[in-house]
Amino acid sequence: MASIFVVSAERFIPLFPRLxxxxxxxxxxxxxxxxxxxxxxxxxxxxxxALWMNYPLPPSLAGMSPMLQAPVTLVGWPRRQGxxxxxxxxxxxxxxxxxxxxxxxxxxxxxxxxxxxxxxxxSDGDEEISDESLVGARVASSYSLQRQSLLDMSLIKLQxxxxxxxxxxxxxxxxxxTVRQIQEEMTHDGSWHMxxxxxxxxxxxxxxRLVATExxxxxxxxxxxxxxFSVISYEGCREEEVVADETLCSVSVSDTVSNVCLxxxxxxxxxxxxxxxxxxxxxxxxDSRLGSGEDEEIDTEDGASTESPKTTGQVFGTFEIKNxxxxxxxxxxxxxxxxxxxxxxxxxxxxxxxxxxxMGPYDILDSLAPSHSSPSIVSTPKCRSDLNELxxxxxxxxxx
Amino acid sequence: xxxxxxxSLRVSLSCRAGGGGxxxxxxxxxxxxxxxxxxxxxxxxxTVEFNHSGELLATGDKGGxxxxxxxxxxxxxxxxxxxxxxxxxxxxxxxxxxDYLKSLEIEEKINKIRWLPQKNAAQFLxxxxxxxxxxxxxxxxxxxxxxxxxKEEDGRxxxxxxxxxxxxxxxRPMDLMVEASPRRVFANAHTYHINSISVNSDNExxxxxxxxxxxxxxxxxxxRSFNIVDIKPANMEELTEVITAAEFHPHQCNTFVYSSSxxxxxxxxxxxxxxxxxxxxxxxxxxxxxxxxxFSEIISxxxxxxxxxxxxxxxxxxxxxxxxxxxxxxxxxxxxxxxHEYLRSKLCSLYENDCIFDKFECCWNGNDSxxxxxxxxxxxxxxxxxxxxxVTLEASRESCKPRQVLKPRRVCAGGKRKKDEIxxxxxxxxxxxxHTAWHPxxxxxxxxxxxxxxxxxxxxx
Numbered sequence: 042m043a044s045i046f047v048v049s050a051e052r053f054i055p056l057f058p059r060l061x062x063x064x065x066x067x068x069x070x071x072x073x074x075x076x077x078x079x080x081x082x083x084x085x086x087x088x089x090x091a092l093w094m095n096y097p098l099p100p101s102l103a104g105m106s107p108m109l110q111a112p113v114t115l116v117g118w119p120r121r122q123g124x125x126x127x128x129x130x131x132x133x134x135x136x137x138x139x140x141x142x143x144x145x146x147x148x149x150x151x152x153x154x155x156x157x158x159x160x161x162x163x164s165d166g167d168e169e170i171s172d173e174s175l176v177g178a179r180v181a182s183s184y185s186l187q188r189q190s191l192l193d194m195s196l197i198k199l200q201x202x203x204x205x206x207x208x209x210x211x212x213x214x215x216x217x218x219t220v221r222q223i224q225e226e227m228t229h230d231g232s233w234h235m236x237x238x239x240x241x242x243x244x245x246x247x248x249x250r251l252v253a254t255e256x257x258x259x260x261x262x263x264x265x266x267x268x269x270f271s272v273i274s275y276e277g278c279r280e281e282e283v284v285a286d287e288t289l290c291s292v293s294v295s296d297t298v299s300n301v302c303l304x305x306x307x308x309x310x311x312x313x314x315x316x317x318x319x320x321x322x323x324x325x326x327x328d329s330r331l332g333s334g335e336d337e338e339i340d341t342e343d344g345a346s347t348e349s350p351k352t353t354g355q356v357f358g359t360f361e362i363k364n365x366x367x368x369x370x371x372x373x374x375x376x377x378x379x380x381x382x383x384x385x386x387x388x389x390x391x392x393x394x395x396x397x398x399x400m401g402p403y404d405i406l407d408s409l410a411p412s413h414s415s416p417s418i419v420s421t422p423k424c425r426s427d428l429n430e431l432x433x434x435x436x437x438x439x440x441x
Numbered sequence: 442x443x444x445x446x447x448x449s450l451r452v453s454l455s456c457r458a459g460g461g462g463x464x465x466x467x468x469x470x471x472x473x474x475x476x477x478x479x480x481x482x483x484x485x486x487x488t489v490e491f492n493h494s495g496e497l498l499a500t501g502d503k504g505g506x507x508x509x510x511x512x513x514x515x516x517x518x519x520x521x522x523x524x525x526x527x528x529x530x531x532x533x534x535x536x537x538x539x540d541y542l543k544s545l546e547i548e549e550k551i552n553k554i555r556w557l558p559q560k561n562a563a564q565f566l567x568x569x570x571x572x573x574x575x576x577x578x579x580x581x582x583x584x585x586x587x588x589x590x591x592k593e594e595d596g597r598x599x600x601x602x603x604x605x606x607x608x609x610x611x612x613r614p615m616d617l618m619v620e621a622s623p624r625r626v627f628a629n630a631h632t633y634h635i636n637s638i639s640v641n642s643d644n645e646x647x648x649x650x651x652x653x654x655x656x657x658x659x660x661x662x663x664x665r666s667f668n669i670v671d672i673k674p675a676n677m678e679e680l681t682e683v684i685t686a687a688e689f690h691p692h693q694c695n696t697f698v699y700s701s702s703x704x705x706x707x708x709x710x711x712x713x714x715x716x717x718x719x720x721x722x723x724x725x726x727x728x729x730x731x732x733x734x735x736f737s738e739i740i741s742x743x744x745x746x747x748x749x750x751x752x753x754x755x756x757x758x759x760x761x762x763x764x765x766x767x768x769x770x771x772x773x774x775x776x777x778x779x780x781h782e783y784l785r786s787k788l789c790s791l792y793e794n795d796c797i798f799d800k801f802e803c804c805w806n807g808n809d810s811x812x813x814x815x816x817x818x819x820x821x822x823x824x825x826x827x828x829x830x831x832v833t834l835e836a837s838r839e840s841c842k843p844r845q846v847l848k849p850r851r852v853c854a855g856g857k858r859k860k861d862e863i864x865x866x867x868x869x870x871x872x873x874x875x876h877t878a879w880h881p882x883x884x885x886x887x888x889x890x891x892x893x894x895x896x897x898x899x900x901x902x
Binding site: 187188191194198206207209210211212214215217218219221222223 | 543545546547548571633634652653680681682683685702735736738739742789792793795798
């Protein structure tokens, strides 16, 4: 029996018994890793849908944000089991959902899954991954996948911090060094460069885009010695915003297992408001309990992928449940019908992220110009008013 | 103190073999702690330490308590001198605290206990949690004064009018009472979590090390400490290395070492400068390129460093191995022992479940011929330096019969599993032995599993 565990942005406490994830409570920060199995973008949405169908939603979740509409990212590897998943983490703007089966939290190595040619069946039989696709992926990029999964895991570890006790600095430093190492290697490989190139407008140099990855674990030190430290710092990128504005989204939605990744940049909207006027990274985040955790969601395409990336719009469009049709949705729609979805409008957030790095806090949402690669994304100005709301929420959280 | 091998007629009459290694057979002596599998978190043992004579054995737990066991006086005329350790004193050393500035709890878990050499009838030990070090005095009281003139025996004051005679109070024996009282509290000197304390051979000072700094204290002075090592970068973004352990040299009061998360050990001489940021010696083994992986740095992080009793060597424990260094040779260790090499292929899983960050300790035997360290599945390893042999033993409830000899265990890394071998995949990674201690003179070891303390002794025929 899976237990659902939710961290509410407002109260920042788990509403359900916490996930026994190495004894830590999940941070609420959005974090995106990659799609796991069932991994096509459409599959992603279906995964969620299927999940909801299989486990009854507690009533209190009914009023939750429409996570289905948000850029939910699959953080963690579903595991092949009789039950749907062993651990499945879904992250939206400010909720992190964990689904856990009886077994312990465990990331399943992607490589194992691939090498066994595992067919993963969801219990309602919706999704199946064909063996052929798995084999193809494996042959092409097992090393980079493994590296990617390690990177993702590390980023999650850095973010999931103990709520009450200071995290272990040694462990954090070691994980951060691992992340740095992976990112350096990816840079040398060119896989980093490839990804970023695809999505940035002309005139932006790599150095401008990739800045420090701030990992904030309880950086509430008032003595201006924040516990946070930058995970990655690239040369010449010590800008104040700590904000890597890239949405490094791999959009190679191929038939094979695609690892679509949505950068968790969403949080930046209101994080920036915290950061405005702050000189340096470290000082900026001291009072942010949530962590203006800039986690750099770096995703790379499968290293050897040669398919031209589809447009952002096409990919992200598939995440919008409101576009998808069939009956199962109606039940879900009911559940979420009363929720204000404007803030979680996927388009808005994503376009916001693709703008230039040095904008001020509110500018980013102003410039919701469609990116060159995603003509279908329409920007809405609604986000802005929600910023104030978020400010308010931030205050509550910080103050609590 | 230098313990040389006692070359006596061994076996039946004497327990003081001093040597070790594989001619030694270890057998079960005692186990302390609750039997049930449901471990209360406060009972998790977090440190184990013998005192300098070996008569006392102190353990600290996650609940902030210290339990001291005392060895029964041996009866040498007995053919089988099975000295047992019994509870001598229990006290609450540290309480949980709350740091209001950071809104963080400060755990009361005892990170380290270090005994002071005994100078008088009382015993002294230092115990530390993440932030505060305390000096405890443990003293015995076995007499009390009786026959006061103004007080009744129960303490009530007598009416002066009823006193007709005077008497001199005398000391009468009473049941032994062991009292522990905090004599000094060394607080507010560490921003980060204290991982080590070490008493200097001068018996006046000690050091305390946290993730980024090492402070030097005087045992008598609680409101000040000197900072002798500071590796905190000006910009915390640049932080890539932390201090993991530190220890004073056993004889040279000016020398100490500290280890880092990058697998380096720095030896510092306090005579060189007040701030010992520049090391006198840097011990680092070049990385083996064939073994390189993303986890190389993590597994090279040193979790414990211990000087040998004779002060010529030091031992470091990283995730997979134990290394013995000669203090005169910096570029590589003189000996390297694999603790559980079969885990090298499992590093990714161990990273997932955080086991890769477990901090194992290690210890020397009395004459520096054997070293011991813990592993998973309640296994611990004895590595004989002189005979170049090693053995894996298990601390489990199954081998708990008195004087039952421990059978060597074997782990099968892959391939066909032989009888009596245990395969890597069936190891229980929740059962880890992080803390072990060796009696300074005898072959008596204390091994801490999650919430039990096992005491093993050398088999005496």
